[in-house]
Amino acid sequence: MRGAMDEPRLRRLLGGEDTAWLLDRVRRRLELGKPVAGTVTLASAGVEQRRAVERLLGRRAGSGRSLTVSLEEIDAVLRVSGAAPEGLAAATRALLGTVPDRAAEATAWMAVYEPLAELAERRPELAAWRAWLDATGMIRRLTAGPADAARLVTELVRVLDRLPAAGVALGRLAAETTGDAHGLDDGKALATLTLAAVRVLAGAAPTGDGSTFERRSAWAAVGVHRDELSSSVLCVGLPGGVTTLVGRMVALAREAGEPCALTLRQLNRERSDLGVRDGHVWVCENPIVLASAADELGTRCPPLVCLSGQPSAAVLRLLDLLAETGAQLSYHGDFDWGGVRIGNTLRDRFGWRPWRFDAPSYRAALASAPGGTLAGRPVDAVWDPDLRPALEHHGIHVQEELVLPDLIADLSAAATVP
Template sequence: MTADRDRLRRLLDREDTAWLLDRMRRRLVNGKPLSGVVTLTSATHDQRRAVERLLGRRAGTGTSLTLSLDELDAVLRRSGAAPDGLADVVRLLIGTVPERAAEIAAWAAVYAPLDELVARRPGLATWRTWLDATGMVRRLAPDPGTASTLITSVVKVLDELPSDGVALGRLAAKTTRDAHGLDEGRPLTTLVLSAARVLAGSLPSGAGSAAERRAAWAAVGVHLDELSSSVMCLGLPGGAQTTTGKMLALTREAGEPCVLTLRQLVRDDVDLGVGDGRVWMCENPIVLASAADELGPACPPLVCVNGQPSTAVWRLLDMLVAGGARLSYHGDFDWGGVRIGNTLRERFPWQPWRFDTAAYQAAEATGGELTGRPVDASWDRGLRSALEQRGVRVEEELVLPALINDLRADRR
């Protein structure tokens, strides 16, 4: 059967249905299916009557007019006016969409590798949805050919992430054959970094600051260079076999914090001197500094993750856990602190250090209003509910005396 062009013109090629035909044309041009619903706000009486004639039923009341394209497709097929469905209707009545068919197919092919990637890694589904919602790929690549090359590179880079620790330039050289292929501002960098944020449990858009971008890379094991990525620690015994081990031993003897670069941690087979002992972890440098002030050389091993862990932090913690160390962690009682805790928990089986529902409810001093997007705490399912009910944040600075007392009781 062939479509009845004259009948279709009487039904759809008219002033009061022009909006509907245009909506269908735009969907095809944008590579979207002719399904779901379309809505016309402030519909006129004639526009509403035209839809009623199409569907053979009342179109509801109110100022807006909503029409199911699936229902319209079924009606036109059954009536014989358009046996091949709505796509054929648009082709017959407008005649311009077929010229875009190849382009539409090309754009659909562009996204296929992304869909395959998400099928393998469901954790990227939020990122994939964000790409569609923002049209980010089309904004960065003007045509399907350019976009296809871009997406191929994106998939290649993401297949390498997360990493155990790699310099950004090396990652770029390996995946793009260009050491500057992931430099800031490039389309590839924009797409990969948005995916990295999602892998780290954040929103794909990010804050946009240099510090935020550095943290997003670090969360998937990518550092901008071996010297800028560092970790603060206090009380690690160290050893006499390596330069870094000697430095740790000296700073412990002096009761002073030590800052280690990623370069030191990856180039030295560092003797950390902890073995299977406990290592305390905090979120903020103030805890480390206060412990140095009050406990000095008597402070037990303490590592500061300093917000979202850097590659150097991950490296040090990996080394400690590989040696048998037992980790205990405290962070800020706010949504950002919970996310950091979740990120650590995904990698290491740390135990809460006054960082659970009971500790939050017992905290008398409180900060400001709790804001941000709620998230479950993977180590304590009741913590989210407690935070939401109380609605205030409790930073580490507000519970310092209790934390210092715990460290004092663990003197070695």
């Protein structure tokens, strides 16, 4: 059995200023995972540095300007003398504190990233997010080391494998994937990394403006709602029915010619009787369109649903209910890159028809609407390959409000008197 380290004696032999260079050389080898063996040399050694080595070895340390020392010899001296029965490596750690093994650490970090590489291979749509992780070093910045990072990555992959979802509460998603209902709360490392991936899945950049609305919209785009009450959708003109609460609500609103706000909670509680069946539903991006339609058409307004920007979980749930009964959706949005991304998201899910939302309509709008400078990252419009080139060519965005008369005219033409 090895004896205990004689720390006072060890410090006298090896812990002084004149042997600091020797400890530094050993520390570097330990960090790189190299064996503590061979020789080390100090060029232009001073008198006191040479004497310190001679006291340690119990013999003369040669002559000349440089000083060369055998690490095996020092190791043997420390073991035999009892100053450090476990040798030079243990002595170095005792004198300098924890010495990180850089080689082992590098290997551990490589293992951390392996599940992310496998995820990116399975989910090529996450490539931009994976590149963002590498460019920012975000995982290292958010964790205390490889072990902490490995736990985080395991949970991260587990969460992303559940997305996109078909309507799930954020707390429930967190509980089912991490065992903690608050595991995806704002400010937590897992939420930061997951939200960046969610934005990419929604067709945006990994970083957002950080606002509550932006975060809620990003989650909603992949079918996750922060709670069932804050997620809502505006509609007007839905016929409704008498067999469900939501059906009665929208029927009363239509009878009064007024818009109706439905929460996700209400839409999730029962299979709502919306009364549309295989009829036509118009979908717009901005509330001003819906409000203007209600003002001008009142009880004659045909079924119209408003996204209010990025579609919330409530919006997607309502459109799902409508599509399940065979309703035909026609969509109009802002002529800008954000509007195109929203259109792509809806197109993949519902297969809507353009409502004055294609390249010819854009060019026609430019002739009568002033618009503004188009900004943001370009994206193809999956429903019209000519729309992106037209937007890039003119460099002008046109919001729905600027073509409101045309949209109201379409709704008016589709209106029927009850």
